[in-house]
Every structure is written in structure tokens, then in C-alpha cells.
Amino acid sequence: MISSDVIRGYNDTIILYLLIEHDSYGYEISKKIREISDEKYVIKETTLYSAFNRLLKNEYIESFHKDETHGKKRTYYRITEKGKQYYHDKCVEWELTKEVINRFVKGGEL
Amino acid sequence: MDAIIDYLDNIFSPLPKSQQITQLKEELLVNMEEKYLELKQTGKTENEAVGIVISEFGNIDEIIEEFSLDFETESQHSLPVITENEAFSFIAESKKSSKIIGFCSSLFIIGAAFLGVILQLSSEQLLFNLSEGTALFVGLTAIFIIFITAVVLLTLNDKRMQRYQSIDQGAFKISPEAKKTVEQSQAAFQSTFVTMLIIAIALCVLSTLALILAPTFNVDTTIFGLAVFLAVIATAVFIFIYYGGQRNSYNKLLKKAPSTAQKQHKDPLFSAVTAIIWSLAVFIFLIGGLIYEQWQISMYVFPITAILFVAVVLIYAGKSKNQKRL
Numbered sequence: 001m002i003s004s005d006v007i008r009g010y011n012d013t014i015i016l017y018l019l020i021e022h023d024s025y026g027y028e029i030s031k032k033i034r035e036i037s038d039e040k041y042v043i044k045e046t047t048l049y050s051a052f053n054r055l056l057k058n059e060y061i062e063s064f065h066k067d068e069t070h071g072k073k074r075t076y077y078r079i080t081e082k083g084k085q086y087y088h089d090k091c092v093e094w095e096l097t098k099e100v101i102n103r104f105v106k107g108g109e110l
Numbered sequence: 111m112d113a114i115i116d117y118l119d120n121i122f123s124p125l126p127k128s129q130q131i132t133q134l135k136e137e138l139l140v141n142m143e144e145k146y147l148e149l150k151q152t153g154k155t156e157n158e159a160v161g162i163v164i165s166e167f168g169n170i171d172e173i174i175e176e177f178s179l180d181f182e183t184e185s186q187h188s189l190p191v192i193t194e195n196e197a198f199s200f201i202a203e204s205k206k207s208s209k210i211i212g213f214c215s216s217l218f219i220i221g222a223a224f225l226g227v228i229l230q231l232s233s234e235q236l237l238f239n240l241s242e243g244t245a246l247f248v249g250l251t252a253i254f255i256i257f258i259t260a261v262v263l264l265t266l267n268d269k270r271m272q273r274y275q276s277i278d279q280g281a282f283k284i285s286p287e288a289k290k291t292v293e294q295s296q297a298a299f300q301s302t303f304v305t306m307l308i309i310a311i312a313l314c315v316l317s318t319l320a321l322i323l324a325p326t327f328n329v330d331t332t333i334f335g336l337a338v339f340l341a342v343i344a345t346a347v348f349i350f351i352y353y354g355g356q357r358n359s360y361n362k363l364l365k366k367a368p369s370t371a372q373k374q375h376k377d378p379l380f381s382a383v384t385a386i387i388w389s390l391a392v393f394i395f396l397i398g399g400l401i402y403e404q405w406q407i408s409m410y411v412f413p414i415t416a417i418l419f420v421a422v423v424l425i426y427a428g429k430s431k432n433q434k435r436l
Contacts, residue, residue, distance in 0.1 A: 026141040044168025050176035
């Protein structure tokens with residue numbers, strides 16, 4: 001299980017990846033993250049919604065409401081152009097980070 | 111499920127009960143409920159499902175950290191959040207307020223014009239044989255009435271706008287959805303604003319024509335030219351204030367600090383003061399000309415006022431710059 005400290009800088013990236021595919025809402029996103037990571041990363045509710053708030057404030061995503069069958073109002077999220085750009089920048093950043101850290105990482109043996 | 115609701119209530123109890131936080135709690139509940147139901151469907155027991163949902167909830171400190179950034183200000187109290195409804199009622203009320211201020215300012219200018227016209231008409235014996243003295247009295251009374259009316263209107267208006275003090279001072283937060291709709295509304299207003307601005311400027315230019323052309327007919331028609339000039343200026347002033355005030359309200363909501371030049375031209379109070387100063391100048395000009403028949407000397411009122419006015423503008427600009435720095 002990945003610790004949330006390590007993954008902290010990339011929660012936004014992970015969420016945006018899913019929103020690029022299609023608009024989605026809270027629970028669906030956390031489910032997808034669990035599935036795609038093979039249960040290796042289970043995002044916490046608090047982490048997820050803090051990320052939504054951050055992404056909204058930075059205008060990387062926008063929210064809208066859809067009425068569900070049980071009469072509940074669900075908040076859906078949609079990625080913006082600015083968000084797509086930010087996602088791209090983060091991907092580039094990750095490639096660089098990966099390359100640099102790898103230079104200091106021995107393959108698991110000491 | 112009740113256990114989950116209780117858990118959430120518990121966790122959220124130390125947090126401030128703002129609209130934002132309450133909305134967040136609702137969303138988290140919807141989320142957790144869906145998770146709980148799915149877990150039950152996959153065969154988990156009540157206890158297992160609740161346990162898993164709660165254990166995967168996370169740390170409330172993350173929420174506090176993320177959302178307390180929204181509350182960060184110089185003051186100790188959390189800032190009020192403006193909803194979409196509040197934003198639009200502010201815009202509507204500001205519109206009304208600008209209308210009143212614009213109206214009062216124009217009224218002053220028209221009052222000065224009225225005085226001039228009355229005096230001229232009486233001196234030409236065109237007005238029911240009224241003596242110049244009586245005419246002066248009537249004119250002054252009119253101006254006095256206008257003054258009282260304006261003071262009452264402006265005071266009431268100020269009282270009405272008091273509740274928006276926090277918006278005036280910028281001590282508020284606006285929700286992203288409200289911000290978006292306000293921005294859309296502003297974009298729609300922009301074209302109207304530019305059009306009206308052009309019309310008002312054109313009016314100012316045209317009005318000077320009246321002033322220049324009038325003496326060419328007859329020395330006496332100078333006054334009527336002046337009256338027309340003032341009437342047109344009064345209209346232009348109203349347009350500046352009415353539309354400038356509306357633009358101001360959008361800028362305030364979206365926290366766009368206007369440039370100093372803009373601030374001066376669009377600030378309703380400043381425009382009102384401008385109108386008063388120039389009306390006074392005209393008034394003095396008329397008194398000098400009609401009572402003392404010294405037009406050529408009283409003409410100097412205008413350049414002197416212009417210089418004083420520029421000085422006032424500079425002081426005002428300097429003061430507002432200092433205020434901003436604080």
C-alpha cells in the first residue's frame with residue numbers, strides 16, 4: 001500500500017487523468033483509482049475532497065450537479081482546458097522526477 | 111449507516127459551520143453511503159462495511175488544512191462567503207444606487223443652468239415682468255430645494271448600501287460558481303458600458319459646440335448656450351455615474367482593483383463632487399456676469415476652477431494610493 005505522503009504531489013494528476021476520459025463524481029473516481037492501481041493505492045475521502053477543492057480553486061476542474069434516480073443530487077466534475085494543460089505539465093514533471101530519483105535508487109538490495 | 115452519520119457528525123463538530131463546510135459534509139456523506147451500499151452488496155456484514163468505510167475516511171486535518179486556507183485573512187474572523195443570489199442582489203442594488211447618485215449630480219448642474227436661464231429671462235423682461243431680484247430668489251430657492259433633496263436621497267441611499275460594506279471593503283470570499291456567473295454577466299454588460307461611454311463623451315464634445323455657437327447669435331443667447339451646455343453635461347455626467355457605478359460593482363465582486371485613473375472617473379462620489387464643484391463655478395460665473403455685469407472678469411472662474419480641480423484630483427489620487435498601500 002502506497003503511503004499518502006509519497007503520493008501527495010500526484011493526487012491531482014491522478015484525478016485529472018480520470019476526468020480527461022470522462023466527467024465523473026467522487027465515489028466513482030475513488031473506485032477507479034483503487035481498480036487501476038490494483039488496490040495498491042486506496043485514496044482517502046479527505047484526500048480526495050481536499051484535492052477537488054484545490055482543483056476547483058485553481059480552475060483546473062469545474063463542478064456541476066446531476067439529479068440521480070434516488071432524487072439525490074450528485075456533484076460531478078469536469079476538467080477544464082487549464083486543467084488539461086496542468087495535467088500535461090505534471091506528466092512532464094513526473095518523467096523528470098522518475099529519471100532523477102532512479103539515479104539514486106539501487107534495485108532493492110543494500 | 112447511522113454509525114457512519116454519527117462518525118461524520120462527530121468529526122465535523124469542531125469545524126466552523128460555514129456553507130462551504132456543510133456542503134462538503136453532505137458530499138462526503140453521499141460518497142460514503144454509496145461505498146457502504148456497494149460493500150453490503152458484495153456480501154460484507156453491517157459491521158464490516160461500516161468499519162471499512164470509516165477506516166478509509168482519512169484524516170480530518172487534511173480538510174482543515176485545505177479549507178482553512180480559504181479562511182485566512184488579516185482578521186481573526188472567517189470571511190463571509192457570497193452566494194450567487196447575494197452577488198446579484200448586490201449588483202442590482204448598486205445599479206439603483208448609481209442611478210440615485212447620478213441623478214443628484216445631474217440635478218445640481220441642471221439647477222445651476224436653471225438659475226442662469228431664469229436670471230437671463232428676467233433681465234430681458236420675458237418672465238412675467240419679474241424683477242431680477244425676484245428671479246434670483248426663485249433660482250436660489252430652486253437650488254436650495256435641489257440641495258436638500260439631494261442630501262436626503264444620498265443619505266438614504268448610503269444607509270441602504272451599508273449592508274454591502276463587506277463587499278465594498280473586499281472582506282469576503284465568493285464561491286467559484288457565483289464568480290463564474292458574475293463574470294458572464296459582466297462580459298454581457300461590457301458592450302453596453304462601452305457604448306454608453308462613447309455616447310457620453312460625444313455629448314460632452316457636442317455640448318461645447320453649444321457653448322461656442324451661442325454667442326455668435328447674440329450676446330444674450332450666451333446664457334442659453336451655457337444652459338444647453340450644462341444640460342448636456344448633466345446628461346453625460348449621469349451616464350458616467352450610472353454606468354460607471356455598475357462597472358464598479360462588478361469589479362468589487364471580482365476583486366479587480368481599478369487603476370487610479372479609472373477609479374477617479376468611475377467612482378460615483380468623485381463624480382458627484384466634480385459635478386458640485388463645476389456647478390459652483392458656473393454659479394459664480396453667472397453671479398459675476400448678471401449681477402455685476404462683469405462677464406469678462408467672471409469668465410476667469412473657469413480656468414481657476416480647472417486648476418483647483420486638477421489639484422484636488424492629484425490630492426485624491428495621492429490619498430487613495432496611500433490608502434491602498436496600507
